[in-house]
Amino acid sequence: MAKNEKTPVVADKVKYTFDELIDDILISAECNDDEAQDAEIARRERLSKRIVVQMLIDLANNFNDDSHQEGEKLRNAIDVRVKSDSFLSAYIFYVSQNPQFDYSWNYLRKKENCYEDFLFEGILFLRNMLVDINMLAGKPRDMQNMHIVFNDIFDVFLTSEKPFVKTNVLWENFHRLATMKRNYHLTVKCKECILVTGTRKVATDAEKLIDTALDMVGNNGNELK
Secondary structure, three states, rough: OOOOOOOEEOOOOOOHHHHHHHHHHHOOOOOHHHHHHHHHHHHHHHHHHHHHHHHHHHHHOOOOOOHOOOHHHHHHHHHHHHHHHHHHHHHHHHHHHOHHOOOOHHHHOOOOHHHHHHHHHHHHHHHHHHHHHHHOOOOEEEEOEEEEEEEEEEEEOOOOOOOEEEEEEEEHHHHHHHHOOOOEEEEEEOOOOOEEEEEEEOOOHHHHHHHHHHHHHOOOOHHHH
């Protein structure tokens, strides 16, 4: 290594967790100055969105033990959780009494299976995302502006100092939570420049994308830094 070259950052002892992800979400949910004109409306909407995101992360964290790694066991656990949730059942009944739903409680109850699929895929998405984040944080890099966008929802920034990882939610894309899947879209960026993009089906897919992005940064020197 040349005398003036920086030693690449390696966050090899970093373990980004669901608890840290939630902390980042809480910060990301705070309204900024650009929303000052409609601050109260933005605050209420952001609060509702934050509750949904936090619920999904909490659920993924609760089911992130060895006993729920198998798909069937995870599905069964979700089924029990949904069907035993008295507040959810009461809310479904209450909403069904709106004329817009033609008082069809049965229709909304049938949607429970779709809801369980949503929770199942959301948990797997979040699990895989954390695997990718920790893999990425452990890669040697000498740039300060790399970040990776997961399914156009979570924008994860890498830094050279602790906490090394910082996640923002792209709240304008909040609707994409409804279509989260265990296989998802990844975009690796340097500042606003897109380096690589692709689909993550297994962990090696993400690693290939990251390595490609790092090679691009290395080949282009300071142009992307």
